[in-house]
Amino acid sequence: EPEVTQTPSHQVTQMGQEVILRCVPISNHLYFYWYRQILGQKVEFLVSFYNNEISEKSEIFDDQFSVERPDGSNFTLKIRSTKLEDSAMYFCASTRDGRGTQYFGPGTRLLVL
Amino acid sequence: QQQVKQSPQSLIVQKGGISIINCAYENTAFDYFPWYQQFPGKGPALLIAIRPDVSEKKEGRFTISFNKSAKQFSLHIMDSQPGDSATYFCAATSNTGNQFYFGTGTSLTVIP
Numbered sequence: 558e559p560e561v562t563q564t565p566s567h568q569v570t571q572m573g574q575e576v577i578l579r580c581v582p583i584s585n586h587l588y589f590y591w592y593r594q595i596l597g598q599k600v601e602f603l604v605s606f607y608n609n610e611i612s613e614k615s616e617i618f619d620d621q622f623s624v625e626r627p628d629g630s631n632f633t634l635k636i637r638s639t640k641l642e643d644s645a646m647y648f649c650a651s652t653r654d655g656r657g658t659q660y661f662g663p664g665t666r667l668l669v670l
Numbered sequence: 671q672q673q674v675k676q677s678p679q680s681l682i683v684q685k686g687g688i689s690i691i692n693c694a695y696e697n698t699a700f701d702y703f704p705w706y707q708q709f710p711g712k713g714p715a716l717l718i719a720i721r722p723d724v725s726e727k728k729e730g731r732f733t734i735s736f737n738k739s740a741k742q743f744s745l746h747i748m749d750s751q752p753g754d755s756a757t758y759f760c761a762a763t764s765n766t767g768n769q770f771y772f773g774t775g776t777s778l779t780v781i782p
Contacts, residue, residue, distance in 0.1 A: 561713075590769070590770075592770075598774075598775075599759065599772045599773065599774045599775055600714060600759060600770075600772040601772070602769035602770065602771070602772075605768070605769055613768060613769055615769070648713050648714070655768075656702065657702060657719070658704060658716050658719060659704075659716075659770055660716070661706075661713035661714045661715065662713050663712055663713045664711075664712070664713045666711075
């Protein structure tokens with residue numbers, strides 16, 4: 558069964574450093590999403606992406622964040638200058654037609670020291 | 671503003687019992703209501719979902735009940751098993767490509 562994959566599974570970085578989180582959505586999906594989940598809290602929407610542009614973003618997704626689909630398979634989230642409060646689990650999700658089920662990847666646990 | 675409110679925060683059920691988790695939403699434009707199951711260290715996995723044109727959907731031991739007028743929906747897990755112990759999130763969304771609004775989660779523990 559096709560699934561969303563994410564790399565790395567864990568990332569430790571120093572405050573102020575740039576990180577890139579990578580996702581490979583399900584191959585025939587067209588809509589892509591990033592969410593984050595701070596430990597013990599709910600899943601929060603960051604951004605949605607369709608047709609090579611951002612379609613929606615939350616207040617969390619400020620100028621420090623960017624997304625890109627550099628090729629036909631990868632979907633990346635870049636945090637330009639990490640802050641301590643960026644420590645969280647980051648989930649990528651995708652859906653084929655933008656309606657219905659979003660399929661989530663296993664997540665990348667980011668720890669900012 | 672919290673778009674989706676979920677309760678209870680935690681739930682302990684005996685094996686074989688019924689687990690019930692409730693959610694309420696505000697936005698009448700929401701038209702898709704999934705439930706996700708999450709195990710520690712894993713991503714949310716779709717459990718079951720419903721659209722507002724039906725009042726109930728059942729898949730195996732899992733049932734969603736939907737009350738459109740009250741803007742509420744609930745997850746019922748029949749014959750709860752220790753393997754069901756996980757965190758459950760309700761969510762809601764509308765239109766095409768839009769974000770999912772998640773509830774705050776319910777930590778379910780099923781005691782053998």
